[in-house]
Amino acid sequence: MANLSTGDKAIPFELPGVDDGRHALEDYADKEVVAVIFTCNHCPYARAWEDRLVEIQADFAASGVQLVAISANDAKKYPDDSFPRMRERSEEKGFNFPYLYDESQEVARAYGAERTPEIFLFDKGRTLRYHGTVDDSYEDPAAVNVHYLREALEAVIAGKEPSPAETTPVGCTIKWR
Amino acid sequence: MRVSFLYYEDCPSYELALERLREVMDEEGVLGEVEVIKVDTEEQAREFRFVGSPTIRVESQDIDPPGDPRYALTCRAYRLADDRISPLPSKDMIRRAFRSPAKSRPG
Numbered sequence: 001m002a003n004l005s006t007g008d009k010a011i012p013f014e015l016p017g018v019d020d021g022r023h024a025l026e027d028y029a030d031k032e033v034v035a036v037i038f039t040c041n042h043c044p045y046a047r048a049w050e051d052r053l054v055e056i057q058a059d060f061a062a063s064g065v066q067l068v069a070i071s072a073n074d075a076k077k078y079p080d081d082s083f084p085r086m087r088e089r090s091e092e093k094g095f096n097f098p099y100l101y102d103e104s105q106e107v108a109r110a111y112g113a114e115r116t117p118e119i120f121l122f123d124k125g126r127t128l129r130y131h132g133t134v135d136d137s138y139e140d141p142a143a144v145n146v147h148y149l150r151e152a153l154e155a156v157i158a159g160k161e162p163s164p165a166e167t168t169p170v171g172c173t174i175k176w177r
Numbered sequence: 178m179r180v181s182f183l184y185y186e187d188c189p190s191y192e193l194a195l196e197r198l199r200e201v202m203d204e205e206g207v208l209g210e211v212e213v214i215k216v217d218t219e220e221q222a223r224e225f226r227f228v229g230s231p232t233i234r235v236e237s238q239d240i241d242p243p244g245d246p247r248y249a250l251t252c253r254a255y256r257l258a259d260d261r262i263s264p265l266p267s268k269d270m271i272r273r274a275f276r277s278p279a280k281s282r283p284g
Contacts, residue, residue, distance in 0.1 A: 044254035044264035139263050172252045173187045
């Protein structure tokens with residue numbers, strides 16, 4: 001179960017990104033909304049939703065939305081989740097958001113993330129407004145009935161409470177050391 | 178016909194995959210039970226040559242033979258006909274394995 005509940009403040013972090021830069025939550029202080037997304041390379045659920053996250057970032061960038069993807073998986077057990085492989089994936093899929101490596105797993109543990117992907121959506125004051133999954137069909141983008149993340153983003157941008165504010169993250173478990 | 182279904186409980190779609198497998202068996206008129214095997218440990222993953230959940234075998238042949246098999250407790254990625262990645266095999270993929278078990282191919 002996540003350590004953060006809606007209404008809680010974001011937990012600061014600073015992590016290396018696949019662009020070779022360091023990325024801290026405070027770097028995005030000018031953004032209206034920040035979505036911290038725990039994900040990884042190898043998980044088929046994470047992979048199934050990758051293109052949709054790229055589309056969401058593109059569609060909401062002008063509204064001041066910033067997605068930040070973090071992989072915390074143990075790359076010794078799951079070599080596809082290594083930092084070099086993350087860099088390859090980001091290039092291959094054209095990630096238009098930072099992809100960060102939480103090698104120590106401290107950030108994932110602090111957030112209480114359990115699955116990949118798992119979304120923590122924060123408003124301008126970095127208060128958690130939505131936690132959960134991307135939408136209701138990992139298998140087929142054409143079969144989505146409820147676009148949870150998109151709808152939560154629209155609500156937060158409009159200054160409203162997302163409904164639902166909490167969904168069950170669907171995906172692989174984070175691979176702890 | 179021998180049909181095996183291997184799964185790892187941490188991967189959330191296994192029940193849906195098993196339901197899909199049984200639906201295809203009904204549609205194709207395949208008689209027999211599905212041998213359901215729960216894989217819990219890395220040791221079992223090696224023992225069962227388990228490359229991820231769910232894994233379906235028809236007459237001991239994987240319905241989507243992995244190119245570079247790595248045995249692990251993990252969720253399995255299937256590449257669908259339109260090149261999308263899915264945690265579940267499509268019904269067509271399963272159906273093809275029943276129609277031509279010896280020639281099962283990814284797709």
